[in-house]
Amino acid sequence: xxxxxxxxxxxxxxxxxxxxxxxxxxxxxxxxxxxxxxxxxxxxxxxxxxxxxxxxxxxxxxxxxxxxxxxxxxxxxxxxxxxxxxxxxxxxxxxxxxxxxxxxxxxxxxxxxxxxxxxxxxxxxxxxxxxxxxxxxxxxxxxxxxxxxxxxxxxxxxxxxxxxxxxxxxxxxxxxxxxxxxxxxxxxxxxxxxxxxxxxxxxxxxxxxxxxxxxxxxxxxxxxxxxxxxxxxxxxxxxxxxxxxxxxxxxxxxxxxxxxxxxxxxxxxxxxxxx
Amino acid sequence: xxxxxxxxxxxxxxxxxxxxxxxxxxxxxxxxxxxxxxxxxxxxxxxxxxxxxxxxxxxxxxxxxxxxxxxxxxxxxxxxxxxxxxxxxxxxxxxxxxxxxxxxxxxxxxxxxxxxxxxxxxxxxxxxxxxxxxxxxxxxxxxxxxxxxxxxxxxxxxxxxxxxxxxxx
Numbered sequence: 275x276x277x278x279x280x281x282x283x284x285x286x287x288x289x290x291x292x293x294x295x296x297x298x299x300x301x302x303x304x305x306x307x308x309x310x311x312x313x314x315x316x317x318x319x320x321x322x323x324x325x326x327x328x329x330x331x332x333x334x335x336x337x338x339x340x341x342x343x344x345x346x347x348x349x350x351x352x353x354x355x356x357x358x359x360x361x362x363x364x365x366x367x368x369x370x371x372x373x374x375x376x377x378x379x380x381x382x383x384x385x386x387x388x389x390x391x392x393x394x395x396x397x398x399x400x401x402x403x404x405x406x407x408x409x410x411x412x413x414x415x416x417x418x419x420x421x422x423x424x425x426x427x428x429x430x431x432x433x434x435x436x437x438x439x440x441x442x443x444x445x446x447x448x449x450x451x452x453x454x455x456x457x458x459x460x461x462x463x464x465x466x467x468x469x470x471x472x473x474x475x476x477x478x479x480x481x482x483x484x485x486x487x488x489x490x491x492x493x494x495x496x497x498x499x500x501x502x503x504x505x506x507x508x509x510x511x512x513x514x515x516x517x518x519x520x521x522x523x524x525x526x527x528x529x530x531x532x533x534x535x536x537x538x539x540x541x542x543x544x545x546x547x548x549x
Numbered sequence: 550x551x552x553x554x555x556x557x558x559x560x561x562x563x564x565x566x567x568x569x570x571x572x573x574x575x576x577x578x579x580x581x582x583x584x585x586x587x588x589x590x591x592x593x594x595x596x597x598x599x600x601x602x603x604x605x606x607x608x609x610x611x612x613x614x615x616x617x618x619x620x621x622x623x624x625x626x627x628x629x630x631x632x633x634x635x636x637x638x639x640x641x642x643x644x645x646x647x648x649x650x651x652x653x654x655x656x657x658x659x660x661x662x663x664x665x666x667x668x669x670x671x672x673x674x675x676x677x678x679x680x681x682x683x684x685x686x687x688x689x690x691x692x693x694x695x696x697x698x699x700x701x702x703x704x705x706x707x708x709x710x711x712x713x714x715x716x717x718x
């Protein structure tokens with residue numbers, strides 16, 4: 275017994291080191307799965323608060339660009355409304371009364387990384403503003419990522435610039451589906467995989483989100499094709515230039531799918547029936 | 550540890566964390582190179598200080614950086630590794646004078662100080678990027694990140710030491 279106690283005392287530093295190292299590795303591996311990193315994340319009051327203060331200060335330097343971006347988005351949306359109005363022969367109904375299954379919320383990015391292999395953003399909205407895990411996040415020019423962690427006032431977003439991200443997208447022209455992933459090389463280029471070799475792919479083709487997931491509505495801008503080649507398994511390897519500048523994000527929109535619980539419970543029923 | 554030491558280390562801890570997460574994590578030189586100045590805390594921790602305490606403090610330091618940057622436990626793992634290895638590196642860099650407790654980081658010759666910094670910084674970055682990237686097929690990316698960030702961090706640590714050692718004399 276005495277021997278064992280002496281052993282512990284003699285090697286206490288090594289044992290402490292081993293214990294702490296195991297904890298760290300455990301925490302690291304935990305972040306590799308999407309839902310479980312609940313306690314080591316910047317969606318908490320202290321870190322969120324610190325990032326908010328910094329954001330309050332640095333905000334003023336980017337106001338001009340931000341205004342321009344919002345003005346451009348307004349122009350685009352106004353044009354779209356005008357086109358829709360002209361295309362409808364009958365007087366259009368009041369669009370605020372039309373049913374929709376998606377609800378949009380605004381938020382500000384208070385921390386953004388894009389230089390690592392697994393990138394996350396922190397937003398200044400949380401559970402108290404109605405945010406939940408698995409909601410989609412877009413900016414005025416295209417998709418940004420998916421909410422992966424929320425606290426009462428802050429949320430973290432798994433960016434599309436993250437090797438764990440895989441998003442269902444399609445070619446706008448031909449509706450061929452594929453998955454958007456990232457190879458960590460460039461913060462403005464993502465990779466489109468699993469597109470069948472028979473799909474007509476051309477330089478400059480537009481990529482938009484597909485409607486197959488419950489996270490993003492169909493047809494949200496992703497980017498344009500800048501390079502492609504036929505890889506293994508008879509599918510294309512496509513480089514997509516992202517329409518969004520992921521290195522400068524400020525205002526983003528969070529999308530909630532109001533039907534998500536219904537869809538999930540239905541899918542679960544089917545899954546359980548198969549078992 | 551004495552009272553003034555305690556205060557000095559607390560202030561240093563908080564300042565280094567704030568500088569790291571608010572400024573240095575957003576440098577992104579050449580797109581992906583960031584310096585990690587916070588290792589300075591471990592480097593200048595009193596050389597005759599309690600080793601168990603240093604291990605615990607390094608873990609908390611690394612974990613704080615991890616929480617701010619959503620990186621799991623990679624900074625914590627890298628920090629405790631160099632905290633544990635530090636006595637060996639001290640002996641390697643400063644030789645016999647370390648064993649007689651004669652070493653003051655600010656007063657040793659520049660080349661010995663540089664060896665000490667480079668070895669610990671490179672080791673820290675190697676563990677950091679290996680765990681962060683976590684794949685043997687990206688070993689080149691790990692080495693590249695370690696090299697570039699390592700150079701950047703070493704220069705920054707060295708300059709910070711120079712800058713703050715003046716005041717003490």
